[in-house]
Amino acid sequence: MYIALDGMGGDYAPLCNIKGAIEFASETKIGVYLVGKKDILLQEIKKHNLSIEGLPIEIVDAPETIQMHESPSVALRKKRNSSMHIAGKLVREGKAQAFVSAGNTGAAMSIGKFVIGAAEGIERPGIAVAFPNKKGSRTVLIDVGANVDSRPRHLLYFAVMGHTYVKEILGTSDNPKIGILSIGEEEGKGNELVKDTYPLLKMTKLNFIGNAEGRDIFTGDFDVIVCDGFVGNVVLKTAESLGMIILEMIKEEVNKSLVSRIGAALMLPALKRFKKKADFTEYGGAPLLGTKGTCIITHGRADERAIKNALKFASEFVNHDFNTKLLENINNLIPPELLKSREEEFSGAFNGQ
Numbered sequence: 001m002y003i004a005l006d007g008m009g010g011d012y013a014p015l016c017n018i019k020g021a022i023e024f025a026s027e028t029k030i031g032v033y034l035v036g037k038k039d040i041l042l043q044e045i046k047k048h049n050l051s052i053e054g055l056p057i058e059i060v061d062a063p064e065t066i067q068m069h070e071s072p073s074v075a076l077r078k079k080r081n082s083s084m085h086i087a088g089k090l091v092r093e094g095k096a097q098a099f100v101s102a103g104n105t106g107a108a109m110s111i112g113k114f115v116i117g118a119a120e121g122i123e124r125p126g127i128a129v130a131f132p133n134k135k136g137s138r139t140v141l142i143d144v145g146a147n148v149d150s151r152p153r154h155l156l157y158f159a160v161m162g163h164t165y166v167k168e169i170l171g172t173s174d175n176p177k178i179g180i181l182s183i184g185e186e187e188g189k190g191n192e193l194v195k196d197t198y199p200l201l202k203m204t205k206l207n208f209i210g211n212a213e214g215r216d217i218f219t220g221d222f223d224v225i226v227c228d229g230f231v232g233n234v235v236l237k238t239a240e241s242l243g244m245i246i247l248e249m250i251k252e253e254v255n256k257s258l259v260s261r262i263g264a265a266l267m268l269p270a271l272k273r274f275k276k277k278a279d280f281t282e283y284g285g286a287p288l289l290g291t292k293g294t295c296i297i298t299h300g301r302a303d304e305r306a307i308k309n310a311l312k313f314a315s316e317f318v319n320h321d322f323n324t325k326l327l328e329n330i331n332n333l334i335p336p337e338l339l340k341s342r343e344e345e346f347s348g349a350f351n352g353q
Contacts, residue, residue, distance in 0.1 A: 003088035003314050004096035008065040009103020015044050017102070020307025021049060021057055025307075029054035030315050033096055035087040040255050055262040062086040064105045068300065075107035076114055084108060088115035092295035098314035100285070105142060109146050110287040112295035121330050124150070125290035126158045126193075126229070127297065128165055129236055134265050135220030135345045136170045140165055141181075142224065145234035146288060152197040155180065155226045160333055161289040164326045165223055169287075169316055176195075176223035179232060181214030187209065193228060193259035247348030267337030284313035288325070294318055 007017045014036055021032045034052075036043060038061035045052065053058075062083040066075045075084055084103055084116060088111035090096040101108040101115060113125055126143035133139045143164075144148065144157045147199070150158075158177050166176040179196055182190035189211055212225045218234065224299040227235070254264045265273070284306060285298030294317040298310040 001098075001315060001318050002031035002033055002096040002191040003092075003100060003318075004033045004035055004060075004090040004100040005057075005307070005312055006083045006099075006101035006103050006108075007034045007041055007109070008062070008083040009101045009300075010298075010307075011102075011300050012303055013102065014041055015048065016302065016304040016305050018050060019304035020311065022052060022055065023304065024308045024311040025052075025057050025128045026056040027057060028312070028315065030311075031058070032311065033058055033060050033087065035060045035062050035090070037061070037065070058076075059258045060086060060090070066104050068104050070104060072104070072106040072110035075104070076110050081351075084111050087117060088112065089293075091116045096293070097318045098296065100296045100298065100307075100310045100314050102285075102298045102300055102307065102310070105145070105300070108127045108295075108297045109288060112291045113146065113307045114296060115341065116291045116293050118294050119290055119326065120198065121327055122290040123152050124130065125288050125295075126154075126161055127232075127286050128162060129286045130170060130311070131217050131239065132220050133220035137220055137223075137224055138170060139217050139220060140170070140224045141217060142226055142230055142289065143229040144236045144286070145229045148227040148233075149230070150193065152193060152200055152227035155228065156191070156199045156204070156334065156338070157290070157330070159201055159204070159208070159224065160224065160329050161326060163206055164322065164329050165289060166223045166289065168322060168325050171210050173223050174260070178206045178208045179210060179222040180218065181217075181225050181226045181227035181235075182211040182213065184211060185213060192351055197226075198302060200338065203206075203335055203338060221346055223336050240274055284310035287313075287317065292323070294322065 005021055007014050021034050025032050038059055041059055064079045064082040066082045066084050087099050091099045124147050127146045128140050128142040129144050130138040130140050140162045142162045163176050166173055182194045213221050216222050252261045285296045288295040294314050296310050296314045
């Protein structure tokens with residue numbers, strides 16, 4: 001197994017990417033293609049007294065870098081020699097089995113969708129994020145931004161992706177409970193997309209239990225909640241912002257008095273456990289599900305620990321043969337008549353548009 005790591009992506013690249021790759025390769029003996037400007041990568045290794053000698057790490061030169069502010073189209077059309085594009089190409093050519101990047105999220109999604117490409121039987125890949133819930137498990141929300149405009153059929157496939165992710169990778173349920181994000185739990189509530197998707201999910205062999213409301217993302221009553229990427233991305237960014245604001249407000253209140261500081265000190269072990277549950281560096285990143293090779297998009301603020309965990313996360317998808325399991329679930333959980341209509345609709349969409 002080899003994982004292609006975008007060595008230049010992220011706020012702390014390339015040093016943290018190099019360190020994360022070294023730690024990962026040292027612990028697992030799994031190969032890493034460290035993709036980036038070769039002279040800069042070698043300079044950083046030498047400057048910080050690091051070594052990749054004896055490790056399954058190969059530096060792949062990429063003379064260009066995708067900046068955080070650049071549009072995804074730049075990665076695809078104008079910077080084909082970028083670290084992100086070359087890393088994706090390594091997966092497409094079968095030289096690597098997974099792609100990991102902490103760089104420009106939109107560009108990474110584009111690389112996953114158009115350079116690596118969608119897996120057999122998948123119309124559109126979707127990004128899945130696993131939120132911690134009050135039952136001590138995690139609830140997967142998909143899609144959170146790969147597709148801002150989705151059709152009912154896309155949400156149907158997102159549900160199977162989420163089912164496979166929960167069962168095969170997270171291992172939190174053998175029969176994941178599936179819901180669709182709406183404004184009410186009753187059938188018939190929601191916009192046209194939700195109303196049209198609901199009967200499709202009922203026709204499958206998935207454990208579909210109906211509409212989920214926003215609060216259900218954190219209650220643990222659902223294992224997977226599907227939505228279109230526009231709504232999902234708004235939810236994700238809102239949750240991230242709320243988490244940061246709550247932490248800031250707690251710190252502000254704690255520092256207001258000696259009693260509060262003493263109380264906080266007594267609660268420190270519990271606070272550390274809570275932080276670990278919510279810390280993105282623990283989980284590595286968000287998978288773009290439905291691509292030909294594993295694609296993990298991690299946070300731009302990823303440090304060496306987050307990079308190591310993202311690489312480890314990617315290796316789990318490869319070890320579990322995720323795409324094979326996903327294809328099996330598509331064929332086993334979606335009725336043949338829906339699979340057939342998918343082919344006809346997909347063909348018609350190309351012919352008509």
